[in-house]
Amino acid sequence: MYKNVLQAIDGIEIYPLISFGIFFLFFLGLLLYVALMDKKYLEAMSSVPCINDEDEITTGGLRQ
Known part of the structure; x- marks a missing residue:
């Protein structure tokens, strides 16, 4: 049934x-966006889950 309906549409x-x-x-x-991302930013973001709120670490220009 669906095949006939779709075939009828010009x-x-x-x-x-x-x-x-x-x-x-x-x-x-998306591939270009990921390939051209700043590597320092990626390294800083990769360590975010491991940092406590009390820690004050500056990595790659980002204060966390």
């Missing part, structure tokens, strides 16, 4: 291409 074949394009551009943008 121009339906463009939607999978549009969705793939959106997914691909988002994924590519």
Whole structure:
């Protein structure tokens, strides 16, 4: 039943291409964002869960 409904819609074949394009551009943008992130910032953020509230450590320019 659903197959017949979707086949009856004119121009339906463009939607999978549009969705793939959106997914691909988002994924590519996310990869570029992660690749270009500041490494000092990543190192500072990786140690955040291990730091107590009383600790005053400056790492990579970030005061925690």
